[in-house]
Amino acid sequence: MTVSDITVSDLIKVYKRGKLEVIALRGLDATFPAGKVTWVRGPSGCGKTTLLNLVGGLDRPTAGSILVDDANLAHLADKELVAYRRDKVGFVFQFFNLVPVLTAAENVELPMRVAGVVGATRDARVQELLAAVGVEKRARQRPDELSGGEQQRVAIAVALANDPTIVLADEPTGELDSENATLVLDLLRTVSRDRGKTVLLVSHDPHASQIADVTVDMADGRIVSS
Numbered sequence: 397m398t399v400s401d402i403t404v405s406d407l408i409k410v411y412k413r414g415k416l417e418v419i420a421l422r423g424l425d426a427t428f429p430a431g432k433v434t435w436v437r438g439p440s441g442c443g444k445t446t447l448l449n450l451v452g453g454l455d456r457p458t459a460g461s462i463l464v465d466d467a468n469l470a471h472l473a474d475k476e477l478v479a480y481r482r483d484k485v486g487f488v489f490q491f492f493n494l495v496p497v498l499t500a501a502e503n504v505e506l507p508m509r510v511a512g513v514v515g516a517t518r519d520a521r522v523q524e525l526l527a528a529v530g531v532e533k534r535a536r537q538r539p540d541e542l543s544g545g546e547q548q549r550v551a552i553a554v555a556l557a558n559d560p561t562i563v564l565a566d567e568p569t570g571e572l573d574s575e576n577a578t579l580v581l582d583l584l585r586t587v588s589r590d591r592g593k594t595v596l597l598v599s600h601d602p603h604a605s606q607i608a609d610v611t612v613d614m615a616d617g618r619i620v621s622s
């Protein structure tokens with residue numbers, strides 16, 4: 397599998413609310429190195445979530461390019477963007493984003509079902525991933541029966557289910573106490589070091605400095621230092 401750096405050039409994102417325009421990204425240039433953890437930080441409203449959503453193919457830029465493995469996300473057809481999200485990207489959000497009626501194991505299995513992975517392979521991968529994040533004993537619990545830290549670890553297993561090349565984490569420790577926050581951040585480092593994932597981490601947690609290979613500072617829709 398080819399894993400390339402992610403290169404964004406002159407990225408512009410304008411949100412339109414009726415007649416009002418909000419310029420969230422104003423010509424952002426950055427390279428996020430393959431297989432490394434890049435910590436993206438900056439004040440509220442500077443465009444961090446917007447950037448992650450664009451790199452993850454959840455939204456499209458107004459202008460500019462996002463190069464991933466020789467593809468420019470800005471030019472992909474809708475179908476190709478769906479396939480990109482499914483096959484290449486894992487998302488970890490602040491509020492865990494697990495399906496409440498499914499068990500931990502079923503949550504991890506779900507993206508594999510969507511991708512058409514066969515049953516026996518799915519079962520083995522679910523076991524491996526739950527063990528890798530340290531919640532194998534919680535496989536049959538539903539999210540509301542798990543602690544916040546356990547839920548976020550399951551969410552990381554979900555993000556890894558289809559073996560993406562990119563993991564995008566937006567304030568993954570925002571709802572956790574410092575002990576669980578450190579655990580989750582260390583797990584993201586492992587995801588990069590041991591599995592070779594390209595991790596983009598948006599976080600206000602100072603512990604992020606200890607797991608980051610690269611730190612990028614944003615302000616007002618641009619990178620101001622890295």
Ligand SMILES: Nc1ncnc2c1ncn2[C@@H]1O[C@H](COP(=O)(O)OP(=O)(O)OP(=O)(O)O)[C@@H](O)[C@H]1O
Pocket residue numbers: 411412413418419420438439440441442443444445446447
């Ligand atoms: N869907 C949207 N429609 C209109 N404006 C939006 C939308 N999403 C974000 N914005 C605006 O774009 C700007 C950047 O928002 P974004 O969510 O990317 O910031 P952020 O850096 O993630 O902030 P925070 O640290 O608070 O999460 C803000 O001014 C925000 O109000």
Ligand SMILES: [Mg+2]
Pocket residue numbers: 444445446566
């Ligand atoms: Mg945000």
